[in-house]
Amino acid sequence: MLNIVSSILAPQVAASTSSYESIATTTLSTATATVTFSSIPATYTHLQLRIFWKLSAATNLIANYNGSGAGNYKTHALYADGATVSSFVPSTSPNSVGFGYLGASTSFATTIVDILDYANTTTNKTTRYLMGDDRNGSGDIEFGSGLWLNTAAINQIVIAGQGGATLQQYSSLALYGIKG
Amino acid sequence: MAAGSTYTPIATTTLGSAAASYTFSSIAGSYTDLVLIAVGTVAVDGDSLTVRFNSDSATNYSTTSLRGSGTAASSARGSSLTSLFLGYGDGFASSAITNAIMNIQNYANTTTNKTTLSRINNAGGTTGVGAEANVGLWRSTAAITSITIGGQTGNLSTGMTLTLYGIAAA
Numbered sequence: 525m526l527n528i529v530s531s532i533l534a535p536q537v538a539a540s541t542s543s544y545e546s547i548a549t550t551t552l553s554t555a556t557a558t559v560t561f562s563s564i565p566a567t568y569t570h571l572q573l574r575i576f577w578k579l580s581a582a583t584n585l586i587a588n589y590n591g592s593g594a595g596n597y598k599t600h601a602l603y604a605d606g607a608t609v610s611s612f613v614p615s616t617s618p619n620s621v622g623f624g625y626l627g628a629s630t631s632f633a634t635t636i637v638d639i640l641d642y643a644n645t646t647t648n649k650t651t652r653y654l655m656g657d658d659r660n661g662s663g664d665i666e667f668g669s670g671l672w673l674n675t676a677a678i679n680q681i682v683i684a685g686q687g688g689a690t691l692q693q694y695s696s697l698a699l700y701g702i703k704g
Numbered sequence: 705m706a707a708g709s710t711y712t713p714i715a716t717t718t719l720g721s722a723a724a725s726y727t728f729s730s731i732a733g734s735y736t737d738l739v740l741i742a743v744g745t746v747a748v749d750g751d752s753l754t755v756r757f758n759s760d761s762a763t764n765y766s767t768t769s770l771r772g773s774g775t776a777a778s779s780a781r782g783s784s785l786t787s788l789f790l791g792y793g794d795g796f797a798s799s800a801i802t803n804a805i806m807n808i809q810n811y812a813n814t815t816t817n818k819t820t821l822s823r824i825n826n827a828g829g830t831t832g833v834g835a836e837a838n839v840g841l842w843r844s845t846a847a848i849t850s851i852t853i854g855g856q857t858g859n860l861s862t863g864m865t866l867t868l869y870g871i872a873a874a
Contacts, residue, residue, distance in 0.1 A: 535874075536874035542709050542710055542711070543711075544710050544711040544871075545710050546710045546872055546873050546874040547874065548874050549736065549873035549874045574736070574737055574807075574809065574871070576809045576810045576816075576819065602770070603770075604768065604769070604770035604777075604778075604779030605768070605779060606768045606769075606779055606780060606781030607779055607781070608779060609770060609777040609778060609779050631817075632816055632817070632819055633819070634807075634809040634819045634820075634821055634839070636807060636821060654821055654823075654837060655821075655839075656768065656819070656820075656821050656837075656838070656839020656840075657819075657839060658766050658767060658768050658819070658839045658840060658841040659766075659841070660766035660783050660784065660841060660843060661766070661781070661783045663766075663768045663781075663839060663841075664768060664839075665768050665769065665770045665779075665821075665837055665838065665839045667770070667837065694813070694815050694816055696736070696809075696810055696813075698736060698737075698873050698874070700710065700871075
């Protein structure tokens with residue numbers, strides 16, 4: 525029987541003099557429905573997520589900020605599958621922001637997400653990602669941009685597979701803060 | 705108590721003479737990800753840089769690329785390759801500086817195959833000019849302890865800088 529748990533991570537390090545700081549990291553020992561980075565301090569300028577991930581189904585990796593749900597997100601992607609290049613709006617919009625589409629549940633993908641100016645309380649929040657998944661004869665690479673239609677500072681990020689797909693064992697999710 | 709550095713230079717070199725390849729060896733397993741940066745020129749215009757892990761030159765590599773040449777966007781795939789590449793369609797220039805960056809994710813784990821994300825930017829050459837992104841796969845569960853960078857066709861030129869960084873986790 526699948527043991528589905530929700531991992532919740534609070535910041536794990538004390539203050540540092542470094543400009544690029546690790547805030548929290550987890551490597552999943554079992555399949556997990558969601559991973560939550562909570563209580564994100566507003567002391568950085570940008571955030572970066574570095575995610576090594578596998579899902580129980582071929583679908584999108586998605587995220588929501590501060591518990592914000594339906595109708596608040598936009599994502600656009602440029603996608604290449606080894607033969608053709610296309611651009612599309614992932615089905616994650618408008619209920620979540622997308623971090624890339626995994627073409628098969630049998631392999632790991634990797635995504636690097638930059639969440640820019642996440643702590644300001646004046647503008648909506650923008651993200652960009654680079655994602656890839658190669659399976660020696662199949663796979664894809666994807667650029668994306670995301671928008672959260674909210675001026676609040678981001679203090680929580682919940683990451684999950686779209687449609688209830690679970691994050692698989694050995695997936696690794698790391699959040700970093702970049703000082704300006 | 706203050707935390708240590710998270711984005712740490714492991715090693716860097718600036719080639720004092722042309723070389724067929726350069727190897728970062730004895731890479732510690734104490735980081736989460738590695739970042740490899742190459743900046744410089746090559747002997748053969750448009751030449752790609754090969755990247756091999758742990759001296760593996762067998763057909764254990766594959767890649768998918770997205771490339772923009774300035775006139776067209778394209779995608780290509782390489783399967784069962786003998787190396788990964790910094791530039792699978794694009795390459796490094798012989799007379800203008802080209803830069804490339806490769807993120808090597810979860811390099812030290814001994815459970816999964818290794819995945820990379822890379823970008824190359826060649827705006828000043830004659831052949832293999834453009835912007836390109838690649839995902840790469842090394843089908844090995846071994847931890848990466850060495851990285852060898854070489855020219856696919858010719859030498860790396862004098863003055864090329866190769867830098868390896870480690871990114872630590874909390």
